Amino acid sequence: MAEGEVPAAGVSNAPPAVDVGAVLRSRGYPRLLALSAVIGVAVSLVSWCFLEFVHVIQQWIYDDLPGALGFASVPWWWPLPVLFVGGVLVAVAIGRLPGRGGHEPSRGLQAGPPTLPVELPGVLLASLATLGFGLVLGPEAPLIALGTGVTLLALQRSKKEVPDQARLVLTSAAAFAALSTVFGNPIIGAVIIIEAAGLGGPTLPLVLLPGLTAAGVGSLVFVGMGRLTGLSSAAYAISPLSLPAYPNPDFGAFVWLLPWRWSRR
DSSP states (O other), rough: OOOSOOOOSOOOOSSSSSSSHHHHSTTTHHHHHHHHHHHHHHHHHHHHHHHHHHHHHHIIIIIIHHHHHHTTSSSSTTHHHHHHHHHHHHHHHHSSTTTSSSSGGGSSSSOOOOOOOHHHHHHHHHHHHHHHHHHHHHHHHHHHHHHHHHHHHHHOOOOOOOOOOHHHHHHHHHHHHHHHHHTTTTHHHHHHHHHHHTOOOOOHHHHHHHHHHHHHHHHHHHHHHHHOOOOOOOOTTOOOOOOOOOOOOOHHHHHHHHHHHTOOO
């Protein structure tokens, strides 16, 4: 995606102006959890369709199209015109559509406001052009942008007035659900969102439970869609890493720790 609003978590770093404890004990909080589960289902369905469409575009461009044009194999220069066309589409999203294409990948996964509904076409075009044409590798930021944008669109079309605090929680839950689809685990996605958004203090307990609810329900929907359609998520899902057990720390490990910590300052 391109430079613009960063929708990494759809939340603000500023703590809410309400009594979080009172919100957690209120009668409306269980309804907020139920709505978060609904958001998780919707965002997961949108994310699944988006990722499958990206996979289809990649296969068509890099596997099917060269053969259709008469090439026995993919020419070495094939990525050059493909990336050029993808860059042109991204430029159109940046210059002609609201939102300037969304998040800039070079800035990493950062916290910022959710994607507005009017920005969804530009974000979608930039996301498909970058991911489908091979300009970037990770779908995390586009998924979060689409998830928060779809959530705000649904809230805008709702007949009931949604308070700002509930809007904050629901867009955060959408970010949790969107990222959990890639990692196949709601906990991993939740940890990344918390770190990227800088959630802490009174904001964290208000957002965490609805976010985990949306992520857990969304993960089940994502797995169910794969089994129902027979389409595999292996092309884009990041499975948990199988790392070897770390041996007992020794003197050498502590020696390496000192310059590493100094380099992080």
